[in-house]
Amino acid sequence: MIEPLACVALPPEDEALRAEVRAFLRERLRALPADARARSWMGFDADFSRALGARGWLGLTLPKAYGGSDRGAFARFVLAEELLNAGAPVGAHWIADRQSGPLIARYGSERQKRFYLPRICRGEAFFCIGMSEPGSGSDLASVRTRATRADGGWTLSGQKLWTTQAHRSHYMIALVRTSGTSEDRHRGLSQVIVDLSLPGVSVRPIEDLSGDQHFCEVFFDDVRLDDDALIGSEGEGWSQVTAELAFERSGPExxxxxxxxxxxxxxxxxxxxxxxxxxxxxxxxxxAHLGTLRAMSVAVTAQLARGASPVIEAALTKDLGTEFEQLVPTLVGDLLNDPDAPPPPAALVRALAYVTGMAPSFSLRGGTREILRGMIALGLGLR
Incomplete structure (x- = not known):
């Protein structure tokens, strides 16, 4: 396992978590081959997630009053880094722990916090993200899925696409339009929590090149939502989802x-x-590339720890991180194809084949490279 570079120091009380997590992972992942570990945050193992929850390692940053551990952003950084470095199957709880829980803690009602957050911390509630839609490409502000006021609640109609693990999740936090039209751009957007077991919700998995099914289409056919499905304030969905994306784009993943x-x-x-x-x-x-990226990710985590919303910094980290993630299988694959080199282990070959097949998606998920670079340019005053 590649050791975190000592030149970027984390708070000692958070760094101390690393040894305990490593010991747990050595025991838990002992028999997991490299090609299975290469799936890591796309790997879905509900039992593994519940085991993390039993140790208090889910919802590390959430308040103790709601089942969390009240730790800082650096504690979660250490945990996430160790899980991913070991290739742990974190896909079940990942989105709920990384962004849905913090989003609910920040914007949710007291009832929402008391209902969802303890379940997230125990590994009993898995979430997916409802942002992308057909015909919208990377233009998130043009979403057309609509929630309409009806009889003390909402009626939800529309479709989401490329929704990771929707077929295995319990809930979706969806960006929807509650007023106006797609031409209104950022105005009139809101976020709602959707129970994916409700009548009118249909989920269709999409098989990728590796034969796995991670991404899904999700259809809403006049789905009835309670009034408290709304997160935060109506019409504030754009600012909320922007803050949420800072969690998604900046971490070790x-x-x-x-x-x-x-x-x-x-x-x-x-x-x-x-x-x-x-x-x-x-x-x-x-x-060298990895060391620089890790330093950037730690710096963004420091901003999150201070309560900031480092949207541009997170976008830059994600863009450069994606470049590194795609470079690894390309360079390693070229070197392993040397006919004069000793044959590589079969598990390494299988892991390389999987990552090579998935690598094109790295620059799509969490925001395409073009969108991120547009945001960075705007933040730097270049456009």
Whole structure:
């Protein structure tokens, strides 16, 4: 396992969590091969998530009054880094823990907090994100799914696309239009919590190139929602979802999607004693890139810990992190194709095949590269 670089120090009380998490993961993941670990935050294991919840490792940053641990953003950074570095199957709880829980804690009603947050912290409530829609591309402000006031509640109609783990989730937090039209852009958007077991909700998984089913289409056919399905204030959905995306774009998952391949390749080099210039140059390039990205991610976490909403900084971290994640399978794959090199372990080959197939999606999820660079340019005053 690649050690976190010592040049970026975390608070000692949070760094102390690392040893305990590693010991747990060594025992829990002992028999998990590299190609299974390469799936990590796309890997769905509800029992594993509940085991984390039993140890108090879900909802680390949420208030104790709602089942959380009242720890800071750096504690969650350490936990997330160790989980992803080890290739743990975190897909079941990931979205609920990373962004749905903090969003509800920040904007939700007291009833919403008391109902959802303890369940998230126990690993009993899994969430998905309802943002993307057909025909909208990366233009999130053009969403057309609509929630209309009706008899003390809401009627929801529309469709969401590329919704990760929707077929295995209990709830969706959806960005919807509650007034106006798509031409109104950011005005009139709100967020609602949708119980995916309600009548009128249909979920269709999409099979990807690897044969897995992570992404889904979700259809809402006049779904009846209670009045308290609304999160925060009506019409404030854009500002809320922007804050939510800062959680999604800044964490270790925007660095470590390919880390198992890199880790296993380095182990292969050590085992075969490959020390030629090409391999040394590649390893040095990737590790230098990784160290810089980690420092950036830690810096964004520091802003989150201060209560800021580092939207532009998170977008920059995500954009550069995606570049690194896609570079790893490309460079490693080229070197492993050397006919004069010792044959790599089968598990490394399978892990590389999986990550290579998934790598194009890294620059789509959480915001496309073009959208992120537009945001960065705007933040720098370049447009």
């Amino acid at each position: 925007r660095i470590y999607s390919s880390i198992v391949v890199l880790d296993e390749w380095l182990l292969h080099l050590r085992a075969t004693r490959r020390h030629d210039a090409r391999h040394a140059h590649c390893a040095g390039r990737l590790l």
